Amino acid sequence: MxxxxxxxxxxxxxxxxxxxxxxxxxxxxxxxxxxxxxxxxxxxxxxxxxxxxxxxxxxxxxxxxxxxxxxxxxxxxxxxxxxxxxxxxxxxxxxxxxxxxxxxxxxxxxxxxxxxxxxxxxxxxxxxxxxxxxxxxxxxxxxxxxxxxxxxxxxxxxxxxxxxxxxxxxxxxxxxVRFSSRRPLAELVLVASRNHRDGRLEQLLEALALGDTKAIGSVGGKVATILRGETDLYISLSGNSAPKDWDMAAPEAVLRAAGGCFSHADGRPLAYNTGDVRQAGCLIASHGFSHGDLCGRAAEAIAQIDPSFPV
Known part of the structure; x- marks a missing residue:
């Protein structure tokens, strides 16, 4: 509607x-x-x-x-x-x-x-x-x-x-916008950071069993690869050192306007100007076609990897 x-x-x-x-x-x-x-x-x-x-x-x-x-x-x-x-x-x-x-x-x-x-x-x-x-x-x-x-x-x-x-x-x-036609999780291409990766994220990616991975610097640059169909999803997994409102707001707006999805792994939307500029938790941006499956699998995996981590 x-x-x-x-x-x-x-x-x-x-x-x-x-x-x-x-x-x-x-x-x-x-x-x-x-x-x-x-x-x-x-x-x-x-x-x-x-x-x-x-x-x-x-x-x-x-x-x-x-x-x-x-x-x-x-x-x-x-x-x-x-x-x-x-x-x-x-x-x-x-x-x-x-x-x-x-x-x-x-x-x-x-x-x-x-x-x-x-x-x-x-x-x-x-x-x-x-x-x-x-x-x-x-x-x-x-x-x-x-x-x-x-x-x-x-x-x-x-x-x-x-x-x-x-x-x-x-x-x-x-x-x-030209989203890719890839749908099964095993075929999806992840766009990831070169530097902001830790053991918890590596375990999550192993559990998701995705396809290829491409490394790009800026969050905006990452989302642009999804919009061009070169990749299919981006995952941010962080706590106190999380990306901030200004890292996520514009890329989220463009991706969602295109029909893609950008949310927490539990399906909650991102919120801005809340009094805390950190965008912490497990955030997933995707072309949207497999977003529900991605979020469900990610939430289940994180519950096993680190039950105390708020998604």
Missing amino acids: MPAPLALPSGISLENLLQELRQLSWGAADILLAYGRGEQPPHGFPGALSVEEGGEGPVSAADLAVNQWLLDGLQAAFPAAHWTVLSEETAKVQLTEGEPLDAEWLWILDPLDGTKDFLQGTGEYAVHLALVHRNQPVLGVVLLPELEELWLGVLPGLAGSAGEAWCENRAAERTP
Whole structure:
């Protein structure tokens, strides 16, 4: 059943919003590509790619430049909009532990998901931007600068949309989502992190007995491989060192808008702006066709591997 229509904040149309997001996204791509190639970035940002160690890892001049570009751009395009922007780069000063932000409409931004990949030159990094309404994402943007891909997803109900996701290039030419035709668990291709893997996850993957595995850096990059049909699922299994709201919100929005699934292994939906930015537990993103079976098998396996682990 189609969700009830959800109007955007007063005075904002979906068409106008998407057009502004396109311009801001490709501007962000230009900034990141320039920094990555050692060139002078556009829009007056500093030329040196300085790197500092932040609380969660390296923070580069590129992170900060894209963060400013997007925050300033949203403000300039929609100066009267009744929404708040939460960014990974400003979260420490914005958030109080245990207290959600007082925002019915909330943008959640990761200006550079995969900073280590960016600094290492793998090209597997992304920009994430999601619009969340009352704890649930309703619109997502995943930008992959090196691949010249801009993934956009609009969830059903937003501004009367039936729900749609697609990929665009700089000329705004669209490529549709192409989920794979693989269905049996033994044939499904997993997309996984190169670095964030522990013994518990390895045991879970052994129990699921999936097909091949492909390693990709950014969460947005991982979900894009599902949307292209190159892979079929992604699993995040973590506790205190879990990915944060800004890692998951935009990829989830695009995947779900395409008809895929993104949930906890017990079927619970992800929730955002809850007072805890960690997205802990066993999270499974998939093309959707085998999602129920995946979740059931994963929950059973985790109960055997670590009964105290909350899925």
